[in-house]
Amino acid sequence: MPIPKLFEGRLRLPVICAPMFLVSSPRLVISACKHGVIGTFPALNTRPQELLDDWLTQISRELAEFAAAHPGLPVAPFGVNQVVHPSNSRLEADQALVRKHRVPFVITSQGDPTRIVQDVHSWGGVVFHDVVKTDHARKAIKAGVDGIIVVAAGAGGHAGTINPFALVREIRELWAGPLVLAGALNDGHGIRAAECFGADMVYMGTRFIATEEAEVDADYKRMLVESTLKDLIYTDAFTGVNCNYLAPSLTRAGIDIESFIKKGTVDLDLGSVNAWRSIWSAGQGVGGIKSILPVAALVEQLVAEYRIAAGRPDFLSRQALS
Numbered sequence: 001m002p003i004p005k006l007f008e009g010r011l012r013l014p015v016i017c018a019p020m021f022l023v024s025s026p027r028l029v030i031s032a033c034k035h036g037v038i039g040t041f042p043a044l045n046t047r048p049q050e051l052l053d054d055w056l057t058q059i060s061r062e063l064a065e066f067a068a069a070h071p072g073l074p075v076a077p078f079g080v081n082q083v084v085h086p087s088n089s090r091l092e093a094d095q096a097l098v099r100k101h102r103v104p105f106v107i108t109s110q111g112d113p114t115r116i117v118q119d120v121h122s123w124g125g126v127v128f129h130d131v132v133k134t135d136h137a138r139k140a141i142k143a144g145v146d147g148i149i150v151v152a153a154g155a156g157g158h159a160g161t162i163n164p165f166a167l168v169r170e171i172r173e174l175w176a177g178p179l180v181l182a183g184a185l186n187d188g189h190g191i192r193a194a195e196c197f198g199a200d201m202v203y204m205g206t207r208f209i210a211t212e213e214a215e216v217d218a219d220y221k222r223m224l225v226e227s228t229l230k231d232l233i234y235t236d237a238f239t240g241v242n243c244n245y246l247a248p249s250l251t252r253a254g255i256d257i258e259s260f261i262k263k264g265t266v267d268l269d270l271g272s273v274n275a276w277r278s279i280w281s282a283g284q285g286v287g288g289i290k291s292i293l294p295v296a297a298l299v300e301q302l303v304a305e306y307r308i309a310a311g312r313p314d315f316l317s318r319q320a321l322s
């Protein structure tokens, strides 16, 4: 299974802590990388835009100092998510800072990554592109990306709608390079399962919100621990794009759930309910989140689960038929 040279020997697990709007911050990114998981953040999380320079300086410096002080430890590279859709008016300014800091790993989403790929390759960086459909993967491969992130049904944020088995196998027919699977993956069993049907790595978003290092409202973390699948509402009412939201966060924001489900719209002035800031998203794996952990403990737990899943005898060996 291929992974880029940049990642070799630097990961404890084939896991990327996914970029999350208004969630990912230097604290979470740095902690993930120090514990051998790739930490990432959306460039759009820095406001004002110039703050991106400070974040990149801080993350690069702290990780370099940590790696120098711990030569035997795998310290993962970090990544920045760039929305390449024409509506992103910050793209040029953000990319200039990504270039200045020679960011090792860039994740592009929502558009044509060609120009970013050429730019990032000029300093030896690696670009993965986010896709929810096979056609998007075809275009990204043509653009020269180094990896494909397959966002399947059940993911947190603006999720795809396609079953992960179907989507990974279809994209595998056209792409033999690094493939990352996203959507409702929370534990080491999921990581191993994703590898078994063709992924090289997994993307985990929601699980990392329930960590000590995630700088979000404490109620959001508590809600993740208390919620299960029945608490999710999938709607495009807040951003125009379908997304899984935690129903208790809608209630907390003053929305009457029953009437919302009946009408499909909210009675409140939408300006007062800010999706992402006061209405919170979670992937369908939310029921598997039982505790708020430091990233270090979460990574240990993932490693232990992954070992159990990887060592489980398969059907043929159990039946002694092989």
Ligand SMILES: Cc1cc2nc3c(=O)[nH]c(=O)nc-3n(C[C@H](O)[C@H](O)[C@H](O)COP(=O)(O)O)c2cc1C
Binding pocket: 018, 019, 020, 021, 022, 023, 042, 081, 109, 130, 151, 154, 155, 156, 157, 158, 182, 183, 184, 185, 203, 204, 205, 206, 207, 281, 282, 283, 284, 285
């Ligand atoms: C609160 C939240 C914000 C997100 N923001 C972004 C974003 O800004 N850019 C992006 O590419 N993906 C975003 N995502 C999607 C994640 O990068 C990732 O695909 C997803 O979380 C994986 O599914 P999981 O949450 O079930 O692990 C977001 C997800 C969540 C939960």
